[in-house]
Amino acid sequence: MTKTKITNKDVFAVLEKLAPKSLAYEWDNVGLQVGSFNSPVSKIMVTLDVLEEVVDEAIANGVRLIIAHHPLLFKPMKQLHTDTPQGRVIKKLLEHDISVYASHTNLDIATGGVNDVLCERLQIKNSQPLIKEGSMKLFKLVVYVPETHQQQVREALGGSGAGHIGNYSHCTFQTKGEGRFKPLEGTDPFIGSTDTLEAVQEVKIETIVQESFLQDVLSAVITAHPYEEVAYDIFSLENKGEPYGLGRIGTLDETVTLKEFCTLIKKQLDIPGLRVTGDLEHKVKKIAVLGGSGEKYIRAAKKAGADTFITGDVTFHTAQDAWQMGLAVIDPGHYAEKVMKESVLQYLKEQFSEKDVKLLVSTTSTDPFQFI
Structure with missing residues (x-):
């Protein structure tokens, strides 16, 4: 089976599920630092810092995207001099079409x-x-589904991150009812006939979803649901979510x-x-x-x-x-944060197991201190 190719934008979306940019402090600079959202990516390297030696390692390994914890661009730049350490790094990144993405205080907090x-x-x-x-923003998701497909929709909800309350997962509540609809011209209904009013025994499934999972949950539900047009409601909740x-x-x-x-x-x-x-x-x-x-x-x-x-x-x-x-x-020491390299790598491997992308961690030490 041919694996699907991905772009930087796909990787960033996955990273922001783990560490939403909204968690970063206002003074921080996270997200895409150098490069394009639309660049195709076939090899990714995870590092703590983006120093020149790390960029050289990326070039040698054919890396197209560097994911770092410490931002390459932290303070606003007024000039870009390519004979300075930072300038040389940026020049090499651009020459070799390597993008850099930083996940900093948001990854600390997440x-x-x-x-x-x-x-x-x-x-x-x-x-x-x-x-x-603070605490994570919560939403109530309500989905209407025919009784025959309620189990697969519930599984899609739980499997995509919905229904987490404290130490419990897959939490849902459902009530039975009758759904009515008339398929119009140009539709391809799963149940019923065009221009005929149809009545179906359905269940209303309710669950709770953390904001960072909402889009994934909706995608999973729409995929699992048999209807051409899925009926659902989303309500913003005042309930306090998981503290962060x-x-x-x-x-x-x-x-x-x-x-x-x-x-x-x-x-x-x-x-x-x-x-x-x-x-x-x-x-x-x-x-x-x-x-x-x-x-x-x-x-x-x-x-x-x-x-x-x-x-x-x-x-x-x-x-x-x-x-x-x-x-x-x-x-x-500050360099103890290097533990993020392996953890982010493993997370990306799980998320992209069926995608055409290679993942590695930088082996270059960026610790400026030695013990003698």
């Missing part, structure tokens, strides 16, 4: 994003957002010493060293995590009840403040 991956790697369970920003926010706070299954936990972090994140404050024999269990630079949230971590806070780029006086308030701080 469920299944950077901070959830860090929690999974570090065996932190029952995690919740550390800094709550920056960072995570959760617990370890068992209490360990700070030193033991640091050893685990080095192993699980594959890093040569880290910085830590506090008594290494102190017992830790409730852990806050914020990938990247999160030192300004030490008080939020303490207030949330964390005994340990994992984040990068911690400065001297902030570390002192945390130490004095009894909050252990573990700084594995």
Whole structure:
């Protein structure tokens, strides 16, 4: 079977299901950075940063799209000088028709994003957002379907992400009724005849859908539904959806010493060293995590009840403040966010398993620091 070819736009749509652009902070710059939405793509590379060495790697591997966590273009550019590091990168991208897409703070905040991956790697369970920003927008979807096809439509709803309430999935409610319609000239009705009023025993299926899944759910329903024209209603809800926010706070299954936990972090994140404050024999269990630079949230971590806070780029006086308030701080470096490379790769593999596209992660280290 021939696999379907895709464009950048197809990839971006899938990425924005995982990390909607609406979750990004206003000061951030996410989305397409260089290139075209309509460019065909046959090979994609995932990276943490877009440095010149990474672009050279992409060129050598025939990559047409780079997906990065850190934006290549973060601050507004006033000039484009091709003899500067950033200018050289942009010149090479354009010369080799390579597009760049960034998913930054939206991927930090998103469920299944950077901070959830860090929690999974570090065996932190029952995690919740550390800094709550809001909750997902919810809609009620109502679909009218003949009784004979109610099961396949319900399966399409549940399989595409509808009907999630707390820890339950595939939640629906249905009522029976009679649908009436008259197929007009030019129609090809599944039931009934042209220009004849038809009455059909139908069920009204109601479910709840998170905004980011709504278009996928509608597509799945329309595909599964037998009718030429599908009747459905969408209602905006005031119900609070799944909370979202920056960072995570959760617990370890068992209490360990700070030193033991640091050893685990080095192993699980594959890093040569880290910085830590506090008594290494102190017992830790409730852990806050914020990938990247999160030192300004030490008080939020303490207030949330964390005994340990994992984040990068911690400065001297902030570390002192945390130490004095009894909050252990573990700084594995900003480069710990590299965990996003493999997780985004796996997500794309699942989404594009039947598409004609090759996926790889960058093997170039973009960590500027060495341990000696």
